[in-house]
Amino acid sequence: MLRLLRQISVPYLRASWGRTVLIAGGITTGVALIVAITVINASVLANFRRTVELMAGPAALEVTLGVGELGFAESTIETVRADPDVAAAMPLVRGTVALADDPSETLQLFGVDLIGEDALARYQISTATARSDIVRSLEDPRSILLTTTFAHRHQVGVRVPLRLTTVAGVDDFTVQGLLEVQGLAAAFGGQIAIMDLSAAQRVLGKADRVDQIDVVLRHDANAETVRARLERALPAVLTVARPEQRAAQYDRILESFQAMLTGLSLLCLVAGVFVIYNTTSTGAVHRARTMAMLRLIGAESTQLWRLLMVEALALGVLGAALGIVVGIVLASLLVGMVTDSMGVIFELHFVVDRLTIDPERQLVVGVSGVAVALLASLFAARRVAALSPLEAIQPSGQRITDRSSDRLFWWWIVLVGASVMALVAEVRLKSIAWGNLGSTLWFASTIVIAIPLVRRLTTRLSVSLPRAFGGEGRIAAESLFGASTRTGLTVGGIALVLSIGITVASVALSFRRSVDSYFRTGPYRGDLVVSAVATEGGWLEVPIPEAVGDEIRPIPGIARVELFRGLFGQMFRGARIGVFGVPNGVGSRYPAEWYREGNPSGAAHALDSGQGVLVTINLADRFDLHVGQMLDLDTPSGVLSLPIVGVIQDFSSDRGAIALNRRVFAERWQDSRVTRIFAFLDGTTPLETVRARITERLGERYRLKMLSMQEVLTFQEGMIDRAFAFTDALHLLVAIVAVAGIFDLLLSSILERRRDLAIWRLIGADEQRVRRSVVLESATIGTLGTILGIPVGVVTAGIWVGVNFRYLLGYYLNLHFAFGTAAAYVALVMTMTVIAGYAAAYQATGQSILGGIRND
Numbered sequence: 001m002l003r004l005l006r007q008i009s010v011p012y013l014r015a016s017w018g019r020t021v022l023i024a025g026g027i028t029t030g031v032a033l034i035v036a037i038t039v040i041n042a043s044v045l046a047n048f049r050r051t052v053e054l055m056a057g058p059a060a061l062e063v064t065l066g067v068g069e070l071g072f073a074e075s076t077i078e079t080v081r082a083d084p085d086v087a088a089a090m091p092l093v094r095g096t097v098a099l100a101d102d103p104s105e106t107l108q109l110f111g112v113d114l115i116g117e118d119a120l121a122r123y124q125i126s127t128a129t130a131r132s133d134i135v136r137s138l139e140d141p142r143s144i145l146l147t148t149t150f151a152h153r154h155q156v157g158v159r160v161p162l163r164l165t166t167v168a169g170v171d172d173f174t175v176q177g178l179l180e181v182q183g184l185a186a187a188f189g190g191q192i193a194i195m196d197l198s199a200a201q202r203v204l205g206k207a208d209r210v211d212q213i214d215v216v217l218r219h220d221a222n223a224e225t226v227r228a229r230l231e232r233a234l235p236a237v238l239t240v241a242r243p244e245q246r247a248a249q250y251d252r253i254l255e256s257f258q259a260m261l262t263g264l265s266l267l268c269l270v271a272g273v274f275v276i277y278n279t280t281s282t283g284a285v286h287r288a289r290t291m292a293m294l295r296l297i298g299a300e301s302t303q304l305w306r307l308l309m310v311e312a313l314a315l316g317v318l319g320a321a322l323g324i325v326v327g328i329v330l331a332s333l334l335v336g337m338v339t340d341s342m343g344v345i346f347e348l349h350f351v352v353d354r355l356t357i358d359p360e361r362q363l364v365v366g367v368s369g370v371a372v373a374l375l376a377s378l379f380a381a382r383r384v385a386a387l388s389p390l391e392a393i394q395p396s397g398q399r400i401t402d403r404s405s406d407r408l409f410w411w412w413i414v415l416v417g418a419s420v421m422a423l424v425a426e427v428r429l430k431s432i433a434w435g436n437l438g439s440t441l442w443f444a445s446t447i448v449i450a451i452p453l454v455r456r457l458t459t460r461l462s463v464s465l466p467r468a469f470g471g472e473g474r475i476a477a478e479s480l481f482g483a484s485t486r487t488g489l490t491v492g493g494i495a496l497v498l499s500i501g502i503t504v505a506s507v508a509l510s511f512r513r514s515v516d517s518y519f520r521t522g523p524y525r526g527d528l529v530v531s532a533v534a535t536e537g538g539w540l541e542v543p544i545p546e547a548v549g550d551e552i553r554p555i556p557g558i559a560r561v562e563l564f565r566g567l568f569g570q571m572f573r574g575a576r577i578g579v580f581g582v583p584n585g586v587g588s589r590y591p592a593e594w595y596r597e598g599n600p601s602g603a604a605h606a607l608d609s610g611q612g613v614l615v616t617i618n619l620a621d622r623f624d625l626h627v628g629q630m631l632d633l634d635t636p637s638g639v640l641s642l643p644i645v646g647v648i649q650d651f652s653s654d655r656g657a658i659a660l661n662r663r664v665f666a667e668r669w670q671d672s673r674v675t676r677i678f679a680f681l682d683g684t685t686p687l688e689t690v691r692a693r694i695t696e697r698l699g700e701r702y703r704l705k706m707l708s709m710q711e712v713l714t715f716q717e718g719m720i721d722r723a724f725a726f727t728d729a730l731h732l733l734v735a736i737v738a739v740a741g742i743f744d745l746l747l748s749s750i751l752e753r754r755r756d757l758a759i760w761r762l763i764g765a766d767e768q769r770v771r772r773s774v775v776l777e778s779a780t781i782g783t784l785g786t787i788l789g790i791p792v793g794v795v796t797a798g799i800w801v802g803v804n805f806r807y808l809l810g811y812y813l814n815l816h817f818a819f820g821t822a823a824a825y826v827a828l829v830m831t832m833t834v835i836a837g838y839a840a841a842y843q844a845t846g847q848s849i850l851g852g853i854r855n856d
Helices: 002-015 017-056 076-081 131-137 148-153 183-190 197-203 223-233 243-286 288-296 301-346 359-386 389-393 407-429 432-456 458-469 471-482 484-521 546-552 600-608 617-623 662-668 687-698 709-751 754-762 767-808 819-845 849-853
Strands: 061-064 086-099 102-112 143-147 161-166 169-179 192-196 212-217 239-241 528-532 558-572 575-582 595-597 613-616 630-635 638-648 657-661 676-681 704-707
Touching (some): 061 243, 076 086, 076 212, 131 169, 192 197, 223 239, 301 359, 558 662, 595 617, 600 638, 613 617, 617 638, 767 819
Parallel strands (some): 102 192, 575 657, 613 638
Antiparallel strands (some): 086 102, 558 676
16 A cells, blocks of 8 residues: 555656645635634633633622623622621722724723722732822822733823723823733733722713622632522622623623534535545546556555545645644634624624634544545545446546436435425524524535536537537537536536625625615614714714713704613623613604514504513514513613513614613613714704814814714624624635636546547647637536526525524524625636636647547
8 A cells, every 4th residue: 555655646646736735725724714713712702701700800709780781889889798708899890991082992991999909909910010109199080000011002101191082071091000911901902991990980971880799708608608698688680690600691692603603614614525525536537547557457446445545534634734724823814803793793892812722622623624535535536446447448538437316316305305404493493503504404405406407407408509509519518418427516616606605795785785774764863973983892882971962952953862872781581682772753763564563653652651662573583572571671770671562673783672762771770871862953054064063062072973874874884894804704715715626627627538629620620619619618517507506695695694694693684685796706607617618728729639649
């Protein structure tokens, strides 16, 4: 075997280095994508858990409302401190602030008790400034502490003023100390600021409220005993849990996004398997004569099969090893885009400052890649090794005959049936795993149906091609359908490339069009939308004071203003959902067709009077909610119970949302701040004039974003583009490798017939006719791939938009097919196939006729 490898395999792999690179590249691509996704998933979760742990500091228990994104009464601290086993109860508030001169640069502001509980020591924060100087400076309520990394990046030093945009407006602060990036100061990649608790409460608009209480227990205390005691003593809406339990809650929140990444990687894996199989098959065809000669001199078929499989094993190991390395590099390049996407979808601030690489998991992925390579090579190796010497040395390109039958059609039926059953299971069980399996089976069935499809078209095209193109058409038809398996595989590969591009583009377009329709025809609109410049991680802006609306209302040119509050972080039956405090009149502006349940006029009246709530369709389906049921929500002031008066379409939250009157929201959540102010003009004053007047009145005190509705739509589209940026990068990589594989297959299949083409030239055909027949052959393959790829892409896009996306990310989108992108991909495929045809034709006709005849 070693001698055969040295004398047969190594020279061949060197001589056909392009095909060798493609085989290893296909394995590398499949492994790299899966490795990148597993590393990104692990890194996001590990960094998020680390952030939660850093925020908890030495605490054995945490007191929060939900997952800690909603504030509650500060008086709770005394109840916690009264427990005999509590050594310290450290309150904490947090929020987002931005640099006044660069609002895109945001900081996570933490307010902690820097004096009473010596929080710097308890949270393991080291200072680059003397602690005594920091403590003395805290008498100034505008004292702020920054990390050394942030300070150095922005060239800010101690005692230097810093101008920040906060919930209360633009304000001047003084940097009183620098913190080493460790302990709590290492959270969010060091992009944080720390203030004393009371000062931070004022800055963040959270007077008399805290977001979290970290509980440090005495040395001999039992955490479970204290937890049970605190649960009895505190209001029922508050949660007392270990820090790791809150991290686990976020794990559940993020698992849907991770499942989406897994689903996309499975589609990419199918494309990778196709590349490996096709490239191995074409290589096997080219080596059939060599295998026949070895059989003639005494080699056994099992020995040749082992030789081919050892080659596949070697290439698989090489490709998998490269794939692991490339995957880690790819993860480092894509992690920023992925976390940006997650921030948009989940309205959370994600920072991954280091990758988490699990060697065991990567080894499993690598071994799986080798197994896939062996499986993809198995069939071609078995077919070549089993050929008789007479079959292999015959002078036709049909050395490997088409032995498959219409059983492939029935296998396609089985795959499609299994796909449908998996998707039905996904809907009934609300299972993401079943959805990924269903879409992958459907996607893989494309290759299976391509061969029977080509065979069924044989008779029709064998007549139409000669009729339309004469002798060139007859030669092309004989080549295409004389090797229908090879043609079918190429057609299936082209269909895969098309469907990947069409699916991704259609998902993004459906998201964009659905959101666009929501803002154009939905209830939340105005001539001018005023909000803070900074966002809290996604598309929703940082809250601003209600007083901003009061100041805008009397400005000349404004007829009326409406105040809206959006809040994410509300927990409902274990899910993190959105709560929207809406102004009067919103319920009546929902289009009647957006109501799946409820009477629009009655629902609008109940909403305006604060006697009912609207729930979104995705929330209703997830928890089986219907009009008339009572909805219970944990709020800072206790449980709020209101009846559901309508089930509506909405695209603002991934897990679902609840809309209630803003007056009720302000009262029960003890928060009067607003997220967006919708200003309606009186029709006599140009929008730009009103915008200038608002800037003149408020520009020095606030950093406001003032957008027309068209500009709001553009802003939302930008957020959607950010959310899908990483998928474009992944699929671009797959498309490049798949296109290269198809190009190799086309080139190889045409070059196999150099002897036939030489004979055709010998009997009188000129080079131009020969070349036209070859280009016609490749163009026909591209056309058939397009005919198959478009419907496969439409169905795949429909599965992802109409089914998978609902359970993966929670959004109920309207399907919009990306015709423009489909046309671009069709143009790409046709161009690629025609170029492959020209390349093969010129190579085939570039040699002498005698050389072509002797080729075999």
